[in-house]
Amino acid sequence: EVQLVESGGDFVQPGGSLRLSCAASGFTFSNYEMNWVRQAPGKGPEWLSYINVNGATTFYADSVKGRFTISRDNARNSLYLQMSSLRVEDTALYYCARDEGDIKADKWGQGTLVTVSS
Amino acid sequence: DTVMTQSPLSLSVTPGQPASISCKSSQSLLHSDGKTYLYWYLQKPGQSPQLLIYKVSSRLSGVPSRFSGSGSGTDFTLRISRVEAEDVGVYYCMQALHLITFGQGTRLEI
Numbered sequence: 315e316v317q318l319v320e321s322g323g324d325f326v327q328p329g330g331s332l333r334l335s336c337a338a339s340g341f342t343f344s345n346y347e348m349n350w351v352r353q354a355p356g357k358g359p360e361w362l363s364y365i366n367v368n369g370a371t372t373f374y375a376d377s378v379k380g381r382f383t384i385s386r387d388n389a390r391n392s393l394y395l396q397m398s399s400l401r402v403e404d405t406a407l408y409y410c411a412r413d414e415g416d417i418k419a420d421k422w423g424q425g426t427l428v429t430v431s432s
Numbered sequence: 433d434t435v436m437t438q439s440p441l442s443l444s445v446t447p448g449q450p451a452s453i454s455c456k457s458s459q460s461l462l463h464s465d466g467k468t469y470l471y472w473y474l475q476k477p478g479q480s481p482q483l484l485i486y487k488v489s490s491r492l493s494g495v496p497s498r499f500s501g502s503g504s505g506t507d508f509t510l511r512i513s514r515v516e517a518e519d520v521g522v523y524y525c526m527q528a529l530h531l532i533t534f535g536q537g538t539r540l541e542i
Binding site: 376 | 528
């Protein structure tokens, strides 16, 4: 069974940093492109970042460009999101999601909660 | 940014009746490869979004045949032929041609 399990969410003050992880199982992680998507309370999903299979190509939404960094470790079947200069508006449930070629975000984790507040 | 606009924002449907959701994009979603990168997701209460339809009209494996997608260019529609109680939730369209953006969601109630 395909599983994506996010972790690392926490309560952090504005300006702080956090590293999220996504552990993949049930499929050959190194063959799949991956994304981070977040959802603020009561809002719709917001795509944040994409990484290709070997980590050489990444894209970011303008809202996080320069502050967030996506990476992956195929040997550990893991996806990461390094977040810095966090703002109150970064408060959200953060999901990792898998792409299967043209089939975007076909599998999602359950999310990890990030709360940014003073 | 490509803006995705859904309508209506909420929908109340009697079980067994059809439902339709519109999604309009601010730019064409037709790629030079001939594919159109428009997707539909359902987020059931308390759950993560789940993919229903990819590239306008292809149903993901396991998605009931009562769900169908259509459209081209900038105008797209998700139809549910006969709504069931388990279809309750928020439906989102998403484009993946110009990075990725989601619509604001359509809440379906029974």
